[in-house]
Amino acid sequence: MYCIRDYFLLGALQGFTEFLPVSSSGHLVLLQHILGIREGQLALSVFLHLGTVCSLLFFFFREIAGVFTDRKLFTRLLLTTVITGCIGLAGKDFFEGLFSSPFAVACALLVTAAILIASRRFMRGSREELGFKDAVILGVTQGIAVIPGISRSGTTITTLLFRGLKKEKAFALSFLAGLPVMLGAALLEGRHVLGVVRQAPLAAVSGFLSSFLCGIAALWFLKAAVKKARLHYFGYYCIIVAILTLLFIR
Numbered sequence: 318m319y320c321i322r323d324y325f326l327l328g329a330l331q332g333f334t335e336f337l338p339v340s341s342s343g344h345l346v347l348l349q350h351i352l353g354i355r356e357g358q359l360a361l362s363v364f365l366h367l368g369t370v371c372s373l374l375f376f377f378f379r380e381i382a383g384v385f386t387d388r389k390l391f392t393r394l395l396l397t398t399v400i401t402g403c404i405g406l407a408g409k410d411f412f413e414g415l416f417s418s419p420f421a422v423a424c425a426l427l428v429t430a431a432i433l434i435a436s437r438r439f440m441r442g443s444r445e446e447l448g449f450k451d452a453v454i455l456g457v458t459q460g461i462a463v464i465p466g467i468s469r470s471g472t473t474i475t476t477l478l479f480r481g482l483k484k485e486k487a488f489a490l491s492f493l494a495g496l497p498v499m500l501g502a503a504l505l506e507g508r509h510v511l512g513v514v515r516q517a518p519l520a521a522v523s524g525f526l527s528s529f530l531c532g533i534a535a536l537w538f539l540k541a542a543v544k545k546a547r548l549h550y551f552g553y554y555c556i557i558v559a560i561l562t563l564l565f566i567r
Contacts, residue, residue, distance in 0.1 A: 321520045328524030331365040332372065332531025336492070336539050338433055338471025338551045339558070341369075343422040346465050347562060350419055364521065368528025370499045373492055376536045380489050381496070393452035394490075398497040400456025405463050405498075412463045419566045425466025426559035433471050433552030439478040440546040447490055451480045455494055466559075469495055471551065474543065488543045492536075 330348055334341035345365070374381065384391050405412070415421045447455075458476045462469035470491055477487035542548060 321523045324517070324520040324524035325527045328365050328368060328527030329531045331524075332369055332528040332533075333535045335366065335369040335528075335532055336373075336470055336535040338429070338468040338474065338539070338548060339555055340422075340426060340429055340466050340468040340471075341366075343426055343429075343466035343468075344558075346416055346422050347419055347558075347566060350566060365524050365528045366499050366502060368525040369532040370496065372529045372532030372536065373496055373499070376533060377489065377492055377496075380493060384493060390447060393447050393449060394494055394497075396449075396452045397456040397459065397494045398501075400453060401460040401494075401498050402501060404457065404460025405502075408463070412465075415465050419562055421464075422466040423559040423562040423566075425464050426555045426562070429466065429468045429471055430552040430555035430559065432475050433468070433555065434549045436471075436475040436478055436548045436552075437546070439475065439481075440484060442478055442481040442483050442487070444481045445483055445486050447477075447482070448480075451477065451482070454480065455490075459494060459498060468551075468555075469498075470539070471548070474548065484543050484546065488540055 327345060327348060330344050331341050334344045384394060415425075455473060455476055458472045459469060461467060462472045473491040473494060474487050477490055478484065482490070542550070
């Protein structure tokens, strides 16, 4: 059950899909289903998130440091985090139940696809500052993105683009807002995460490292895609994955 190869693949998948707007949680549910991993799915997902959290800290080190010197931005990102956390806690049981349903993931991927394809209309923003209303809306959309199959990066970047922020600013703020959520999820499931490490330490390390390295690569790739206004291509990919899931995965 605890195969180093499987965890390496899951870590690589987590690293690439956590930041690319295609839903890492949705892809992990599908691959765990294919590989036959039925137990501890949420805990494993959270553990692999730690690798991508580390890649996020590495990639956005300067931006993260800047948040602590900008009181207004810090306060508004805190508001976003509180709203997201409330939604996540209120719907925890419901969201966890979806992690075992490939059908639900496929439907959510179609929603992600629609959001990403719509992003083509909102690529000419000129604002650079995250406003109060932006922070509230961002918190709500990020909370909804807990659903496996709904891309957190895709929905939050598109939300900020819709609000009129510049492409580069939307890209950075999306991940600055996501960092506390990822860390919070790891803390909430910390007890179960430790169980994953104890049961398969080598496999866990393999998954963590592949998640970290692939996460860095994915961030560079997505940054280029956002600059060139090509987010909608990921939407077409989500449609293909959703259709294949509905046809072949039960």
